Amino acid sequence: MSVARTQPAEAELAAAGAGDEDAFARLVEPYRAELHAHCYRMLGSVFDAEDALQEAMLRAWRGIGRFEQRSSLRSWLYSIATNTCLTQISKRPKRVLPIDYGPAADPHVPPGEPVVESVWLEPYPDDVLGLEDGYAAPEASYEQREAVELAFVAALQHLGANQRAVLILREVLGFSAKETAAMLETTVASVNSSLQRARAAVEERVPEQSQQQILRAIGDEDLRQLVSRYVDAWERCDVEAFAAMLSAEATFAMPPLATWYQGREGVSKWARGSPLSGDWRWRTVFTRANGQPALAFYAWDEAAHAYLPFALNVLTFDPSRNVSNVTAFIVRSTESTNPRAYERFPDQAADTGRLAGSFGRFKLPARLDA
Numbered sequence: 001m002s003v004a005r006t007q008p009a010e011a012e013l014a015a016a017g018a019g020d021e022d023a024f025a026r027l028v029e030p031y032r033a034e035l036h037a038h039c040y041r042m043l044g045s046v047f048d049a050e051d052a053l054q055e056a057m058l059r060a061w062r063g064i065g066r067f068e069q070r071s072s073l074r075s076w077l078y079s080i081a082t083n084t085c086l087t088q089i090s091k092r093p094k095r096v097l098p099i100d101y102g103p104a105a106d107p108h109v110p111p112g113e114p115v116v117e118s119v120w121l122e123p124y125p126d127d128v129l130g131l132e133d134g135y136a137a138p139e140a141s142y143e144q145r146e147a148v149e150l151a152f153v154a155a156l157q158h159l160g161a162n163q164r165a166v167l168i169l170r171e172v173l174g175f176s177a178k179e180t181a182a183m184l185e186t187t188v189a190s191v192n193s194s195l196q197r198a199r200a201a202v203e204e205r206v207p208e209q210s211q212q213q214i215l216r217a218i219g220d221e222d223l224r225q226l227v228s229r230y231v232d233a234w235e236r237c238d239v240e241a242f243a244a245m246l247s248a249e250a251t252f253a254m255p256p257l258a259t260w261y262q263g264r265e266g267v268s269k270w271a272r273g274s275p276l277s278g279d280w281r282w283r284t285v286f287t288r289a290n291g292q293p294a295l296a297f298y299a300w301d302e303a304a305h306a307y308l309p310f311a312l313n314v315l316t317f318d319p320s321r322n323v324s325n326v327t328a329f330i331v332r333s334t335e336s337t338n339p340r341a342y343e344r345f346p347d348q349a350a351d352t353g354r355l356a357g358s359f360g361r362f363k364l365p366a367r368l369d370a
Contacts, residue, residue, distance in 0.1 A: 016064045024061055031074060033130040034173075035081050037148060041168050042085035044095030044121045044157050047357060052088055056081040071182070075175060079183035082165050089161040095121045097154050097327060098253040104262035107269035110343040111259035114334040120255040121157070123289040123312055123329050124148050125362045131291075137174025145291030146210040147172040150314055150327060153290070155205035159198050166191055167198035207318075211292050214317050226321060227293055231284050234297075237276045243268035247322035254311070254328045256354075257342060280346045283307045283368050289314045296364045297328070299346040307368040310346055312358040331355045 015023035035056065039049035059080050067076055096119060105111070126148055136144050146152060147168070156164050162184065169180045170191070177188045177195075184191070215223060226245070233241035246264040252271075253260035261270045275282075281300035288294055294314045298307035309331050316325035332348040341348060359366070 013064075013067070013069075018065075021061075024064055027064075027073065028057065028060065028077065031077050033132075034136060034144070035077060036129055037124075037126070037131050037144065038078065038081055038168065038173070039085055040124055041147060041153055041156055041172065042082070042164060043088060044153055045118070046122045046124060046361060048088060048092075052084050053081065056084040059084065071179070075179050075183065078169065078173065078175070082169065082183055086161050086165060089164075093117075093119055094157045095119060096157060097121050097150065098255055098258050098260040099251055100154060100158070101258050104251070104266070105259045105270075107261050107266040108273075110274065110339075111254065111257045111345075112339045113337065113342060114256035115258045116256060116334045120329075121150065121154060123150075123294070123314055123327075123358060123362075124153075125289060126291055127288050128361065128363055135174065136172060139174035139176070141171040143210075143212055144172070146212050148290050149211050149292060150290045150316065150325075151206045152202070152210070155202045158205065159201055162186075163194045163198040163201070166194040167202065170195050171199070207324075209319055211316060214319055215293075217319070218317065218321055222321070223293060226317070227286060227295070227315070230315070230323065231295065234276065234282050234284070237278045237282075239268055239272045239276050242271060242276060245323050247318050247320070247324040250322070250324055250326075252326045252328070254330055254345075256330065256334055257345075274343070275346075279344075281307075282310075285364055285368070287312075287362050287364060289362070292316060296359060296362070298368045300370075304367065305370060307370070309350065309355055309359045309364070309366070312362065312364075329354070329358050331358050 012023050012027055016027055036049055036053050039052040040046060043049055043052060060077060126145060131144055131148065133145060134143060159167065165184060166180060169175045169183065170177065177191045181188045181191045218226070230245055233245065243264055246267060248264050249262065250264055250267055251260060251262050252267045261267045283298045285296040287296055289312065292314050294312060296312050297310045299310040301308045311328040311330040313326055313328045315323055318324040330345060331351055331354040332345055333351045336348065
């Protein structure tokens, strides 16, 4: 499905330009979900994307009276949103995943203290926010959900800000080189040069096949069975069954912990001594994040006599239907300065901000009763 590029009705545009807030809201509402996704791709954070979109809408509201339809309303809004994001990027560090933050840990070594600064990518609730399937425009090279996959968004964060903007505008959103140059106030030659470098850098970091391609090849029914096997292994604390589902080079990361583990043997050794040791009981709720299957993990809490949110696990599959990566976005407190506290992270209280940012945004239950 591609986004229709229609100009707004003259009466609606005139009303918005005259200060009619309802008319302005009607003009921009059809673009809100895709603009939010754009800001997320640029910034790697749902929280930052919401701030950027709010600021962009404010700028658009203030400038709508000067919109002269020399470009489409869509490209005008994207120009504002992109430049708003570029301003944000200049003021803060890039967002990453643990595998880009440091080397894999020894599986015999428990995780250390978390990194509590805002350096981590955040999971994206594309279904909840209304991101559509297919391409944003006929000229786009990436599907909309391909372009929010964790590997793709992580790769984008390694690009310079302008290269990131060029690649998204050209390859994800389908704007022409001329339109992109106008948005970024540069030349077509500069856009083309930036795009060439950005393509090469991203292709080095993303798998040959996207998750959308792999998931279509697996099919819905087989995917349900794979996820059910994965859940069953965790609920039974069956390390062998869990390990059997991993690819040889699988990774398991747990932001806000910088620690991550690599390889079937390494991940399973760590799991045997920690989450699958039998010290904790798990339940899950299936959801989707970043265009990928995800599981909301709940850990049993004796005092609450219920399963409480622990982490949102985003699963990545390889073409052989093995789990090649798990990114578990943990929502428990990071207040303790004792590294041993994170050896038993499920025993920590919830962090209200992370809980709202993951489970809340994904509209997941606040608890699961026994």
